[in-house]
Amino acid sequence: MKIRPWKAVVIGLSACLSLAVAVAALPPFRTGERNAFATSLPPARVVDPGALAQAHAFLVHETRFDAFVALHEGRQLMAWGEADLPINTHSVRKSLLSALYGIAIAKGYLRLDQTLAELGIDDAVVPLTAAEKQATVRDLLMSRSGIYLEAAGEVQAMKDGRPRRGSHRHGEHFYYNNWDFNVLGVIFERRTGLSIGQALYEWIARPTGMTTFKPEHVIYEQARHSQHRQFVIFMSAADLARFGMLYADGGRWRGQPIIPAAWVEESTRAWSEAPDQPPFDHYGYLWWIDSDAGTAWADGWGGQFLLVDPHRRLALVSRNDTGRSRLQLGWFMLFDGDGWRSHHEQLHRWMIQAVAPAG
Incomplete structure (x- = not known):
């Protein structure tokens, strides 16, 4: 297994150190019964069992994933590994929040056109300018606020790529x-x-029958250089797949609307070009978009992937357990994760083959 350059390790550890301290206080989350969720969803209809066998062998021999779950039309297509273990979602948290915004807007709690000034948002550490306070909720969802300040949870690439303040x-x-x-x-x-x-x-876990998620599986990290803390979500592969199925089925779970269908469509639209992020070419409202494949992705550091394929009503989740302590997180970061997105794409191809009639 390839070791990363020490510089990259040090940079990554410094970016995640305070989060690791917070995570250390969490319980291990072990459910006591591995993949207990497997009995809670009916099996999917499989056209090509050989594709599932290939995917299983690939997971065992070619990837470092700790869990993989695929749902088709709300039914279990495949489950492998620690599917019931709540794992740090890292940046997948953003797509989960996008769904909550769609529900909150429909309930009348806020609007897309509200500005930070209207909402009373500032930053006590580095106060915002009057121009910066004109950014709207929609701007933030598109990651186009024009506010370029240090924030909790940043990795070095974010810091290196940050535009000059006031430049946009x-x-x-x-x-x-x-x-x-x-x-x-x-x-x-x-x-x-x-x-x-x-x-x-x-709003989501209970209506979809998630088996392990609890409200206390969301924790917070406070940075010194910003007033605003980072929220961190732990969720199992099995539960995350149920969430993905909502987006694969127009916001519905077993025919019942959970997320407004119009929000599902709008939030996964290709709003912004995203160069140099293959296979993604655009960004929506906290979702990565692969226009060529017609899929939306939630993508998190360390190998956290949710792929939504609405055309085939598929939701796929691949996960890596990045740990719950400083030692676990540091050890995990020593090893190279190259190829994870391409591994998940390959698993997607096998899941299509498993459910789609030949030709």
Whole structure:
């Protein structure tokens, strides 16, 4: 197994150190019964069992994933590994928050055109300018706020790519920006009066029958250089697949609307070009878009992937357990993760083959 250059290791560890301390306090989350969720969903109709066998062998011999789950039309197509273990979702958290925004907007808690000034949002550590306060909720969801400040949870690439402050007006320029993402969490909790964990549980987890997620599986990290803390979501592969199935089925679970269908369509539209992020070519409202494949992805550091294929009503989840302590996280970061996205794409091809009639 290839070792990363020490410089990359040190950079990564410094970016995640405070999060690792927070994570260390979490329980191990072991369910006591591996893949207990397997009996809670009916099996999918499989056209090509050989494709599932190939996927299983690939997971065992060619990847470092700890869990993989695929659902087709709300039925279990494949489950492998620690599918019931709640794992840090890392940046997959952003797509989960996008869904909560769609529900909150439909409930009348907030609007896309509300500005930070209107919402009373500032940053006590580095105060916003009047121009920066004109950024809207929609700008933040598109990661186009034009606010270029340090934020909790940033990796070095984010810092290196940050534009100069004041170089772009709100709405003009896409930059993958943790300040935007963290502030969206703050706005959501202030406007709804709910914690992100409570909202996820009440609005999504319970209606879809998630088996392990609890409100306390959302924790927070406070940075020194920003007033606004980062929210961190732990969720199992099995539960994340149920969430993905909502987006694969127009916001419905077993025919019941959970997320507004119009929001599912709007939030996964190709709003911003995203160069140098293969296979992604665009960004939506906290979703990565692969226009060529017609898929939407939630993509998190360390090998956290949710792929939604609405045309085939497929939801695929691949996960890596990045740990719950400083030691676990540091050890995990020593090893190279090259190829994870391409591995997940290959698994997608096998899942298509498993459910699609030949020809």
